[in-house]
Amino acid sequence: MAENRKKIAVLSGKGGTGKTLVSVNLAATAGNSTYIDCDVEEPNGHLFFKPEICREYSVTVPIPVVDQESCDGCRICSDFCRFNALAYVKDKLLVFEEVCHSCGGCVLLCPQKALKEKEKPVGTVKEGFSGSVLVRSGILNVGEASGVPVIQRLLELPELEESRDGPIFIDCPPGSACIVMESIKDADFCLLVAEPTMFGVHNLNMVWELVRVFKKPFGVVLNKCMRQEQNPAETFCLEKKIPVLGRIPFDPEWGRLNAEGRIVAREKEECQRLFASLLETLMREGETV
């Protein structure tokens, strides 16, 4: 990806806070931007953009394959494997693909060179356009353990067009585990989406810790704000001196449009203005506060 383009990761400690709403609407408002959906277990961004797919890639991981003729049953491989992916039974070496972590150890250690690797598909990455936005989605096949290889592919794809110069929005998976870390690794800025509930604060706390450990500049956008209601998330940000970059109101009409998979900023002027303002703030934000 072009080094001079600003990469903004959108994350929250929990699902359903509005990560996709925020990242999709920001990307749509910016135009000439790239939207990357790293929530590979439950991707949703493409439902809003409905992009015209122009490229599709299979994401694969290397899995060992055994030449039974060369195998002499020494069991060095199955004893070594930390993931119990190999078992030697009745003169045959069995490989269990779903528990294999693709570390390559067994292949390296086999004294008879009886193990080679084949590529196993674990997911897909698709690219397409929605207006001027380049949309990239990754999906992990049901039953596969780790979304990390798919996220890595998503973030490493070479740029389709050199002329694209808008910001890159990374719609992260919920939580703060490994797949989230993988998604924010190269981000220039992290935008945390917070909900005005006690749960929301608890989860915001977790993801706040994460961005600080990774030393990323960050700010918060408060979602589902209701007037005259106490907002525990706002209180939290005040106490911890976390910059609040924007407030998205709870609006049933916006909620309805969102539920229909429509990009609210492309249909409601007030929404467009809100996101344009948030975008402007984000592009200005640079250094750690």
Add this chain to the structure above:
Amino acid sequence: MKIALPVDEKSGNSTVCMSFGRTPYFMIYDTETKESIFLDNSAAASQGGAGIKAAEALIHEGMEVLLTPRCGENAAVVIKAAKIPMYRTKGDSIQENIDAFLKGTLPALEEIHPGLHDHGGK
């Protein structure tokens, strides 16, 4: 004949464990000597592939028949590769199940469940 069962405690009076791969212990009952040995299931602590490791260990110990309430698909592959028959236990009494097997009233284990991929999935 050596009959293996997953058990909750190291005693013949204990109960049959609900899980195969993550049972704390296995019991192997020898129909000829009428003696039982108990094995710690080292695979229980594995992140993943517990059933695979447990199956491999039991085969190594000379198991010839397995009585269990359920079995994961990966463990089943190992056990079937070793041509060891599996029977489905009923209730949790160890003695009752062994007796039922010897009488021929235990059904063969047909449903194999997908692996419980507890293996560091991110």
Add this chain to the structure above:
Amino acid sequence: MKQILILSGKGGTGKTTVAASFIRLAKAKVFADCDVDAPNLHLLFPQKEEPQKNLFFGLPKAKIDTTLCTSCDLCRQHCRFSAISKDGNGYHVDPFACEGCAVCGALCPVGAVSFEEAPGGDLFLYCGEGVTFSTATLRMGSGASGKLVSEVKQQIKEASKKAALVIVDGSPGIGCPVIASLSGADLVLIVAEPSLSGISDMERIIKTAGIFGTKIAVCVNKYDTHMENTEHIKRLCEGLQIPFAGVIPYDPEVLRAVNEGRTIVEKDCPAGRAVLEIFEKTIPLVLGECVV
């Protein structure tokens, strides 16, 4: 003993709201929070006594002794997880990236690589006042969430034997933690959201749960935010012969209840009454022996 697991596929649909209400209504003595990434149940069920705490360990992670290291670079070249790097001070392992595969240890010619157990999470077991409540948090960088979920469920195993009904608040998504939560469940209640994303996620979770052959029921939260999508979900369930347990209207009281630390069924409001009806429809599905 019967176990009900509440799942949603997507996060934020109201899984914990429903699970907490069920616990309250059933006066459940045994319950667990399997959302180890972002546990919330303990916020609604604060316990007086300190819990039993246990560290959860994932696979041991590699550590390089720079005094023994000869900089042959074999470890870094073969690490598939980009966990080994070199800087002015020598070779280092990034504990967040290390998966514990031990290839580096096997290749090191001078034995400079050792493996240390790294705490991957914290398990909590509350056993006060006749209630057994199991929960855990995954530590940052840990990958073994599926195994931690298994541990959370293992903690209630003994107590479950004496309980009539056990309620488990499941994990979001469709991956390993969800699969791990499914083990031992007699009924899965899916809380769905009437949005395109919500329906897409619901279908994936039905597929995942279906693989296990577990009984499934579905309810729709915030149904009045999109009536057409709610009808679509009802038809989907009919087609799949999945019992439809009911709908919950959008209700601002839900938010207030959470902020007050109460479950919605403790408030006299539309959402509270709806959840009660869903509870009354769901319980016979799991306790009634004659239900096919």
